[in-house]
Amino acid sequence: MNAHEQSIVDTRLRNPCATLEQIGRKYSVSSERIRQVLKKNNTPTKAAKSTEYKCNNCGKIFKGTIGTPRLFCSRKCWSEYHHVTLICQYCGQPFKRRISRSLKGQFIFCSRECMGKYVGRNYGFVAHPENIRRGIHATR
Ligand SMILES: [Zn+2]
Protein backbone atom coordinates (compact mmCIF):
# COMPACT_ATOMS: atom_id res chain seq x y z
CA MET A 1 0.00 0.00 0.00
CA ASN A 2 1.47 3.36 -0.93
CA ALA A 3 1.20 6.54 1.12
CA HIS A 4 -1.72 7.84 -0.95
CA GLU A 5 -3.74 4.67 -0.38
CA GLN A 6 -2.78 4.62 3.28
CA SER A 7 -4.09 8.16 3.60
CA ILE A 8 -7.41 7.22 1.96
CA VAL A 9 -7.78 4.19 4.25
CA ASP A 10 -7.02 6.35 7.30
CA THR A 11 -9.63 8.88 6.20
CA ARG A 12 -12.23 6.13 5.91
CA LEU A 13 -11.38 4.72 9.35
CA ARG A 14 -11.61 8.14 10.95
CA ASN A 15 -14.87 8.99 9.13
CA PRO A 16 -16.96 5.83 9.07
CA CYS A 17 -20.04 7.77 7.99
CA ALA A 18 -18.46 9.53 5.01
CA THR A 19 -19.61 8.48 1.55
CA LEU A 20 -17.19 7.45 -1.22
CA GLU A 21 -18.08 10.70 -3.00
CA GLN A 22 -17.10 12.77 0.04
CA ILE A 23 -13.76 11.00 0.36
CA GLY A 24 -13.19 11.21 -3.40
CA ARG A 25 -13.77 14.96 -3.34
CA LYS A 26 -11.14 15.34 -0.64
CA TYR A 27 -8.56 13.58 -2.84
CA SER A 28 -9.87 14.86 -6.20
CA VAL A 29 -10.41 11.33 -7.46
CA SER A 30 -13.58 9.45 -8.47
CA SER A 31 -15.68 7.59 -5.94
CA GLU A 32 -14.97 4.44 -7.96
CA ARG A 33 -11.24 4.90 -7.38
CA ILE A 34 -11.87 5.28 -3.62
CA ARG A 35 -13.97 2.13 -3.66
CA GLN A 36 -11.16 0.17 -5.32
CA VAL A 37 -8.57 1.37 -2.83
CA LEU A 38 -10.77 0.57 0.18
CA LYS A 39 -11.75 -2.82 -1.17
CA LYS A 40 -8.15 -3.75 -1.91
CA ASN A 41 -7.22 -2.89 1.69
CA ASN A 42 -10.20 -4.63 3.32
CA THR A 43 -11.73 -1.37 4.50
CA PRO A 44 -15.52 -0.86 4.48
CA THR A 45 -16.64 0.83 1.28
CA LYS A 46 -20.19 1.52 2.46
CA ALA A 47 -20.78 4.51 4.65
CA ALA A 48 -21.75 3.46 8.15
CA LYS A 49 -25.23 4.51 9.20
CA SER A 50 -25.04 7.53 11.42
CA THR A 51 -27.44 8.69 14.01
CA GLU A 52 -27.81 11.73 16.17
CA TYR A 53 -26.75 11.81 19.77
CA LYS A 54 -27.28 14.48 22.36
CA CYS A 55 -24.26 15.57 24.38
CA ASN A 56 -24.78 14.90 28.07
CA ASN A 57 -22.84 18.01 28.96
CA CYS A 58 -23.73 20.84 26.55
CA GLY A 59 -26.90 19.38 25.01
CA LYS A 60 -25.56 19.82 21.48
CA ILE A 61 -26.82 17.33 18.87
CA PHE A 62 -23.97 15.59 17.09
CA LYS A 63 -23.61 12.71 14.68
CA GLY A 64 -22.14 9.37 15.59
CA THR A 65 -21.97 5.86 14.25
CA ILE A 66 -24.85 3.55 15.11
CA GLY A 67 -23.76 0.84 17.52
CA THR A 68 -21.10 2.86 19.31
CA PRO A 69 -23.17 5.37 21.28
CA ARG A 70 -21.30 8.42 22.42
CA LEU A 71 -22.44 10.47 25.36
CA PHE A 72 -20.39 13.59 24.74
CA CYS A 73 -19.73 15.66 21.62
CA SER A 74 -16.10 16.22 22.51
CA ARG A 75 -13.38 15.34 24.99
CA LYS A 76 -13.81 18.80 26.47
CA CYS A 77 -17.45 18.07 27.32
CA TRP A 78 -16.48 14.68 28.73
CA SER A 79 -13.98 16.39 30.97
CA GLU A 80 -16.37 19.18 32.03
CA TYR A 81 -19.03 16.64 32.89
CA HIS A 82 -16.72 14.67 35.12
CA HIS A 83 -15.33 17.62 37.00
CA VAL A 84 -17.03 19.85 39.51
CA THR A 85 -16.15 23.40 40.36
CA LEU A 86 -15.41 23.79 44.04
CA ILE A 87 -14.49 26.77 46.15
CA CYS A 88 -11.27 26.49 48.12
CA GLN A 89 -11.99 26.74 51.83
CA TYR A 90 -8.84 28.70 52.40
CA CYS A 91 -8.33 31.16 49.54
CA GLY A 92 -11.90 31.23 48.16
CA GLN A 93 -10.75 30.58 44.61
CA PRO A 94 -12.86 28.29 42.44
CA PHE A 95 -11.06 25.24 41.10
CA LYS A 96 -11.95 22.06 39.24
CA ARG A 97 -11.79 18.60 40.64
CA ARG A 98 -12.63 15.22 39.21
CA ILE A 99 -15.89 13.97 40.66
CA SER A 100 -15.30 11.06 42.97
CA ARG A 101 -17.17 9.43 45.78
CA SER A 102 -14.42 10.17 48.28
CA LEU A 103 -15.12 13.89 47.93
CA LYS A 104 -17.91 13.92 50.51
CA GLY A 105 -17.01 15.25 53.93
CA GLN A 106 -13.52 16.19 52.87
CA PHE A 107 -11.98 19.57 53.38
CA ILE A 108 -11.86 21.24 50.02
CA PHE A 109 -8.70 23.05 49.02
CA CYS A 110 -7.34 24.06 45.64
CA SER A 111 -3.84 23.00 46.58
CA ARG A 112 -1.76 21.32 49.26
CA GLU A 113 -0.44 24.74 50.09
CA CYS A 114 -3.91 26.05 50.93
CA MET A 115 -4.65 22.95 52.97
CA GLY A 116 -1.42 23.43 54.90
CA LYS A 117 -2.21 27.06 55.60
CA TYR A 118 -5.77 26.26 56.64
CA VAL A 119 -4.68 23.51 58.96
CA GLY A 120 -1.94 25.68 60.38
CA ARG A 121 -4.32 28.53 61.03
CA ASN A 122 -7.13 26.54 62.52
CA TYR A 123 -5.56 23.72 64.39
CA GLY A 124 -2.14 24.96 65.24
CA PHE A 125 -0.41 21.96 63.73
CA VAL A 126 1.91 23.99 61.58
CA ALA A 127 3.63 27.24 62.36
CA HIS A 128 3.59 28.12 58.70
CA PRO A 129 5.73 31.12 57.63
CA GLU A 130 2.68 32.55 55.89
CA ASN A 131 0.72 32.44 59.16
CA ILE A 132 3.50 34.15 61.06
CA ARG A 133 3.74 36.85 58.40
CA ARG A 134 0.02 37.47 58.73
CA GLY A 135 0.21 37.53 62.48
CA ILE A 136 -1.78 34.34 62.86
CA HIS A 137 -0.17 32.22 65.52
CA ALA A 138 -0.54 28.60 66.13
CA THR A 139 -2.51 27.82 69.25
CA ARG A 140 -1.96 24.66 71.14
ZN1 LIG B 1 -20.90 18.81 24.33
Ligand SMILES: [Zn+2]
Ligand atom coordinates in the same frame (compact mmCIF):
# COMPACT_ATOMS: atom_id res chain seq x y z
ZN1 LIG C 1 -6.84 27.73 47.74
